[in-house]
Amino acid sequence: MDIYEIVKKRRSVRSYKPEPVEDEKLRRILEAALSAPSAANRQPVYFVVIKEEKIKHQLKNAYNAVWFYTAPIIICVCSIPEKGWKRGDGKNYADIDATIAMDHLILAATAEGLATCWVAAFKVPDVKSVLNLPQGIEPVALTPLGYPLDHPAPTYRKPLEEFAHII
Numbered sequence: 602m603d604i605y606e607i608v609k610k611r612r613s614v615r616s617y618k619p620e621p622v623e624d625e626k627l628r629r630i631l632e633a634a635l636s637a638p639s640a641a642n643r644q645p646v647y648f649v650v651i652k653e654e655k656i657k658h659q660l661k662n663a664y665n666a667v668w669f670y671t672a673p674i675i676i677c678v679c680s681i682p683e684k685g686w687k688r689g690d691g692k693n694y695a696d697i698d699a700t701i702a703m704d705h706l707i708l709a710a711t712a713e714g715l716a717t718c719w720v721a722a723f724k725v726p727d728v729k730s731v732l733n734l735p736q737g738i739e740p741v742a743l744t745p746l747g748y749p750l751d752h753p754a755p756t757y758r759k760p761l762e763e764f765a766h767i768i
């Protein structure tokens with residue numbers, strides 16, 4: 602699959618097969634995330650890969666959707682704001698760097714035939730406490746990772762003319 606096929610194939614998948622993800626695939630997609638660019642190459646990004654059923658169960662307070670726990674793996678991407686590059690006006694790019702790394706991971710997962718779903722609607726204090734995140738490490742997004750049970754239809758996108766302006 603080339604990059605255009607991968608971006609077209611990716612969907613937010615909300616049902617997963619219970620079969621495990623191969624370790625080599627997991628490693629490859631984490632390496633893809635590590636290849637992501639970051640502002641001033643500060644790499645203020647940290648991933649937590651959750652396979653343990655006990656920890657997944659504890660996360661239910663943080664994000665209570667039944668489908669989320671059908672996947673064999675849950676991944677949390679975090680930013681480390683104190684390591685992030687700051688623009689002259691003070692804007693910290695750590696969350697953006699974490700988001701780029703997560704997007705690399707998600708596209709690599711798609712290329713491997715795996716599925717994901719960005720999740721941001723979680724309770725931050727619960728995720729921090731269940732994952733035992735040290736102070737200064739901020740969870741930015743979660744995703745399940747596993748083999749999809751179905752392939753949802755594409756969702757609506759606004760017309761390109763509304764999205765991009767070529768001058």
Ligand SMILES: Cc1cc2nc3c(=O)[nH]c(=O)nc-3n(C[C@H](O)[C@H](O)[C@H](O)COP(=O)(O)O)c2cc1C
Nearest residue numbers: 611612613614718719720721722723742753755756
């Ligand atoms: C930053 C971000 C946060 C999201 N948070 C959630 C979420 O908390 N729960 C959920 O079910 N989907 C979440 N989504 C998935 C979006 O609903 C989905 O990407 C959008 O509807 C487009 O569908 P598609 O991903 O299949 O193209 C999130 C997506 C993004 C990019």
